[in-house]
Amino acid sequence: MMLNIDVSATAFYKAQPVIEFMCEVLDIRDINEQRKPLTDSQRVKFTKEIKGLKIEITHCGAMRRKYRVGQEHKHTYLPLEVCNIVAGQRCIKKLTDMQTSTMIKATARSAPDREREINNLVRRADFNNDEYVQEFGLTISTSMMEVRGRILPPPKLQYGGRVASLSGQVGWHSKQQACPNQGVWDMRGKQFFTGVEIRVWAIACFAPQRTVREDALRNFTQQLQKISNDAGMPIIGQPCFCKYATGPDQVEPMFRYLKTTFQALQLVVVVLPGKTPVYAEVKRVGDTVLGMATQCVQAKNVNKTSPQTLSNLCLKINVKLGGINSILVPSIRPKIFNEPVIFLGADVTHPPAGDNKKPSIAAVVGSMDAHPSRYAATVRVQQHRQEIIQELSSMVRELLVMFYKSTGGYKPHRIILYRDGVSEGQFLQLLQHELTAIREACIKLETDYKPGITFIVVQKRHHTRLFCADKKEQSGKSGNIPAGTTVDVGITHPTEFDFYLCSHQGIQGTSRPSHYHVLWDDSHLDSDELQCLTYQLCHTYVRCTRSVSIPAPAYYAHLVAFRARYHLVEKEHDSGEGSHQSGSSEDRTPGAMARAITVHADTKKVMYFA
Template identity: 30%
Template sequence: MEGDSSVPRGRGAKLIELMKKQKEAAVRAVGAPEEESKEETMPRGRAARLLQVMKARSVGAATVPTVSQTPSTSKPSEVQKLSEEFSQVSLSQQTREPLSYKGTSGKELRLSCNYIRLSVEEGRGVFEYEVTFYPNLDAKNIRFRLVNNIMKEIGSVKVFDGGHILFLPTKITDTSKSFDLIQPISNEPIKVTLIYKKKKSLGDKDCLQLYNVLFKRIMHILDYTQMGRNYYDTEHRHLIPQHRLEVYPGFAVAVDELEGGLMVCLDTQHRVLRTQNAYELLIDIKQKMNPRVFKETAQKNILGSIVLTRYNHKTYIVDDILWEMNPTCTFTSRDGREISFLEYYKTEYNIDIHDPNQPMLLHKKKVKKSGSSETDERLICLVPELCHLTGLSDEMRNDFKVMKDVGMYTRVTPAQRIVALRTYLDNVKKNANAQKILSEWGLSISPNNLLMPGRQLDVETINFGKNVSKNAGPNVDWNREVANNQVITPVDLRNWVVFYTDRDSKIARDFVQCMLRFASTMGCVMSQPRYEQLPDDQTSTYVKVVQQKLNRDIQIAVFISPTMRTDRYSVIKKLCCSQLGVATQVILARTLSRQDKIRSIVTKIALQINCKLGGSLWTVKFPFQGWMICGIDVYHGGPNASVCGFVSSLNESVTRWYSTAHFQTKELGDFYKAAFTKSLERYKNENGSFPAKIIIIRDGVGDGQLEVTKRYEVEQFEEVLKFFELTTTICFIVVQKRINSRVFHSMSDGKMENPPPGTIVDHTITRRYYYDFFLVPQSVKQGTVNPTHYIVLHDTCKLKPDHVQRLCYKLCHLYYNWPGTIRVPAPCQYAHKLAGMVGQYMKSPAAPDLAEKLWYL
């Protein structure tokens, strides 16, 4: 397309062309796949009944989906191959030396954490044996019985997989040991031999899995109930009857081998459940809504939500509502009988279902095939009457009273966490069965949580326009300063439009007057806008007005909306940002009606609009030149569609950003090459040369994806640099927010408080085989602060730990939607906002004219 700056040109175009040729050559080399017969596994029981319903729904369609979508003859994807390749990473790590990534700058702090040291008795551990049977046995149950008899003779506990692998807590032989037994079915003699293989490393995958299983047993012994991955005390729940909620206290428990040895991470958790079940929610919707939109409204409120079935304490995601089914429908049970759901729940759980005409809920569960990386889809049918809703609805989250009442139980202070942790340790110590489980495997748990030293980085200085500098202060908050000082790059606002309805006309004009008064403080020139009054607030009206009243010459369109509606918001963003290339600002009229806070509100809106026009608000000092900082995050909007946001810096002060988003159908794609190419070209156009060093910060990568990311994603960036024939080096950093690690500041009087902003922990509780550290960038007065985990996966820049840690902390100061520090570096948060805006609302990329503006704030 002519004039489309988003299309790669020059060397970028050549790179894309080369990638296409490589793919075409690979296809020709492989050849066209031949037709292969697909052996379809027929579902039975309830799954068969569900399949019939789904087939009935799809009458007239070209194809009917089956339960088993992936035949055993299909070729594994590239991602599957990589996952399999790295599934044995822990084995190679046994031979690696532990890695240290310690810095030295900053003030020393006395810290504590929620880790407890786990010790293994000398001469004990996990010993692996191979089990052989002569003559050979195929029956697993017989193998288990024979091995159990051997364990009685030895007097030991064991973990046996039913095949040929046996784990024991002690070493019983250096070579092999045989046992003569009697086959329990045929009464024939059989010889069982245990062949010693090796002692497992503490960090070995099998070893850690075993220790986690042991603590799972301990949680059940202490009467905790597993819900999802964590464990909760269902007997001591907190009731919030005014909001029909209840809060279950509990713990997240995990064992891992860290830099300081074998540790147990124990974190306080809370699960919020609604006393309302899915059936009651359906009844409420039916009573309040028009019957014509009942089903549509019900699906919006229930689909995607997580429900808990109390009869087995399991959680499920609701994927569909089966209006054609009800509890009177039958399915074939395991013993071959036709049984209804009513009978099934009465027989199995002694539960009476009161409404036999209620629709059923559907959960689709992916189950891994035995001995294969492929998965089958298992359909699970649920009765709404038995499904209790978990979590808070959007309406509840927007209700201050609800959040305040829930926060009384979920917002736990550091001191309360320590008390809960030590209470748990006391319970383990006093419980004989729990102690027996640990002693059988030679384990002992420390009576107290871990104490360790940490560091606090120096406070940053915030730079505004006209060379004004202010210290960020102990609370890293410069809200007052940003409202009273000129921004770094003010943008004049001369051509803008304000849309509003008749009832909001006064609010609209008062808003504009406040904007004009604040313009001089920001340092920009602001003209009167063009006012456009809407006849009503229908979505179709907004579509019509935008198409008639807006053009590409408009700098920004401001919409003062009577209510918040997702469909209206989506239409505005798609028409303006995607089709016209015009930035938008959507404001709720209720927000502007708060006269006591109107100055503060309009100030924040004016600053946000300045960013959307390409301006910059503040920065910190960066002691380097020729560096480019990139941020990456992925929005997952559905099972087959994701949006990747890619943001890169354009100048030395790291105040201007280039942003691009791309739809991808799989988790790992080749998109990075195209996005990185365009970012390099934009950087060169702005600075006259390519960057000397590139820092890439990737959000949204879990522990199981680290090695795949290191190999697959980093390789794409390196290939682009090779194509451009650059000597530029790369530092690739993964940032993790959803972690259970907690850090506390141990005061001189023994009290535990939140650590101050800039706290660094880079030893003891860090990963044994990665360059990583924890950073606390924020000041938190309520509850417990969550540290952020950084992992340096790849570094050809050869940066010192101090440099990486200080850089990440500096970048946490540069998010222009908040005059303070945030949990992750600003480029990651920008990429998160970009991907979310495109994936959730627009469903299409933004116009190229907006690529160098923060239009998605």
């Protein structure tokens, strides 16, 4: 028997006067300078934040009464000036990006610090002197369990393939390989395996001209062209269109004009002033309405260009236009690649806590080539908080048909699915419903089509942490376990097939290894093969030149579901006080929401979600 002890952090509401809380929420510097009453949008925003919070009144002396604000059938009206927020209330709502960033910085602990903190907790708990522990005849070790792990060899990545031009001519470059070191590699001096030549492109700047001047846009264009040419994705000539715009209302008319005026338009680079409703509208129009490739970039990154930021932009642009950044070197891939195989990633995202109306979104992605580097996506709306993917059969069938077409008539002999976001209590449900749904999808295509299925669950939300017993083996500034560390003994299930794999280099805080459960395996892969395959897939994520914490298909499924949330957002309007939303997904029928997240036929051909 093992006892799992870890350190956790969460956000709490600060005990403070409600007036101060309102000023923080609405970004009011000084309440005494607030001459006008709150606008409608300010009231809506403040009401949303304070709803459900407990407050206490301060004008009754020693009798400090507490109230729960917002009871449905009992209205209580109190002046803000006499109200304080009660201490110790946990924030269950989704934090803003800034709040999340602040919290991570405040709570991040290097691996050695976290190890010391956990050991101190165990010593302070003094379990062996607890009367209940003694009553059961238990003794608990005060030291962490030691297990044997091993470091998997990283794959090699092939760069420097070919450049495909619009005319169809292909030019070959000398092939180059990258060898990851601690999950990181450098692309300098290398070119994309298949780079796309960009001849017709546009810039739409939604940041005010006073914050992003024309000379900054010109410099950004020059620097982007230089980096992209070096990467093997040549951008030829100046943008065919470069205009300023102000809000979401202008996105669709502008994009329609671009599509009709410039028939061969390949890409629209959209400059944004920060977090704005324009982003959701750009993705809605580009992905679902007109089928146009878009790449958003923050105004601060236009005004101050850096080679790293521009390189990251190129990684995303190339795959959005159908290119291939890099592939796993074929000669050292696992033997499962010897026959046609499709890799699937599946995930379901749910609305934030406290939202009881918005739907859950299920996404499944599938590899479309033998490398695997290109992926296609399918997405569905389903019932609120429903974790099991209801339409998995039709989604997998759709991806199998796309695989068949994109590979020139090959049928996958094996299907390997990485399923994200499922708890152990749902494993039986998964096998009963989702595994059956995959088999159904195959039989509906051909009655005798029965490829081998491997069903793997990926878990990140757990409290198992691995620390180096020997300090000399620690990696990076945070003293984490090295990338590629895998453990499949001691802390794993005694009879089931599971393992821990830390596939990434921890940059900040303590690395969290991913926990893999193999629920079904028709291919009878041994643990070495499956661990090696999983680790290699963690190196194929197109957005960066480093291995990531979960396999690329599972990561892409998460991105697709997250992008569909933006497709569901109806047009919002900027105002002086904030943004006003004209409609939301909860008001629409399931059919209307399904149509809203259906991507354009042209978009489906590429990795629009990258």
